[in-house]
Ligand code: ADP
């Protein structure tokens with residue numbers, strides 16, 4: 001029965017078939033979207049009709065949709081069905097101003113649920129698994145999204161929600177949790193709790209898969225998670241605007257995240273010119289929903305940066321593969337005139353085995369010049385080292401960082417547990433420069 005989540009017909013559909021399906025669904029989407037006030041206006045101003053969609057190239061006739069558009073459409077400007085057909089809403093955190101609201105019909109929830117179940121099945125999750133969901137429930141989509149998917153697949157779901165670390169560890173042991181859904185930075189933080197409780201996550205638990213996502217993390221961080229937990233850590237990408245987690249997901253070949261192209265059209269565009277980029281070039285991910293009813297979105301600019309890997313995956317799925325997310329366009333820091341993404345710093349740091357799992361980038365200004373300080377928590381092993389050795393390590397780290405970011409940062413080692421760490425998405429940058437944002 002769970003085999004229904006291995007949809008060979010769709011997952012193995014060759015490219016041409018997939019594109020024909022996308023074209024058909026795009027036409028339907030334009031039709032549906034035209035019922036929402038925002039698109040009704042945009043389409044009528046630009047003379048767009050569903051009949052014009054004859055092939056995927058016609059996508060380029062359609063306007064982009066931005067986060068700002070969603071905000072200005074608050075609350076119902078994008079609603080394409082009668083309110084009575086809406087069964088749920090979610091909202092993204094909306095750090096500034098109005099939140100972004102996403103409405104779902106019954107069909108939307110079913111589609112999303114099946115997609116998540118497909119992702120989990122692909123990663124190897126089965127109905128015999130015990131699935132501990134450590135993501136926040138409520139408006140955040142990580143909780144309910146994976147919950148519904150795992151439950152529909154038939155696993156036993158433990159709806160823990162975020163935080164309460166000791167309880168998380170206790171439940172992992174008491175219920176023999178085999179799969180957990182967890183924010184990557186929190187999974188590393190949780191190791192301290194395992195340690196304090198004298199439990200080795202690798203030897204003393206039944207964990208075998210960790211579904212990690214919701215924030216950028218490097219391959220090095222994945223390696224650390226896999227090593228410490230003795231699991232396959234599978235990367236899951238999604239965003240509330242596109243329903244939530246499960247937009248793209250890794251297969252066990254670990255060479256990119258299959259973006260489900262039967263449900264979305266994936267474009268990578270140059271964020272400045274908005275011209276589509278070929279596979280292999282990094283740009284902004286732009287997504288068009290193909291199955292959504294309550295709130296179809298067209299050419300939505302996610303602000304997330306990644307590339308699509310050229311070629312096909314050896315698993316046989318034709319759905320294109322996204323690289324790891326480099327960050328959001330608004331995560332880019334301009335330091336001493338150089339563009340830096342926090343993930344670049346992480347990649348360098350995590351290669352050093354001695355370095356602990358948490359770090360923070362501090363920016364301030366000294367006179368006219370920007371200054372970047374990287375604070376790194378020491379691992380227990382590092383703390384037992386002599387001064388000279390630490391100094392040598394600091395020099396090596398500075399040297400590697402300079403190789404990556406092209407200027408010389410300051411590096412400070414701090415005691416374990418002293419940097420901010422929560423149960424949600426990690427805070428990686430504090431920008432104290434005048435006009436800087438945190
Ligand atoms: P918010 O915008 O409030 O953070 P979301 O929960 O919708 O709300 O967050 C979605 C965003 O999280 C994505 O746009 C992306 O920036 C980030 N994200 C989600 N999954 C991943 C992942 N696997 N790797 C990197 N970043 C991710």
Ligand code: ZN
Nearest residue numbers: 251253313315
């Ligand atoms: Zn694959």
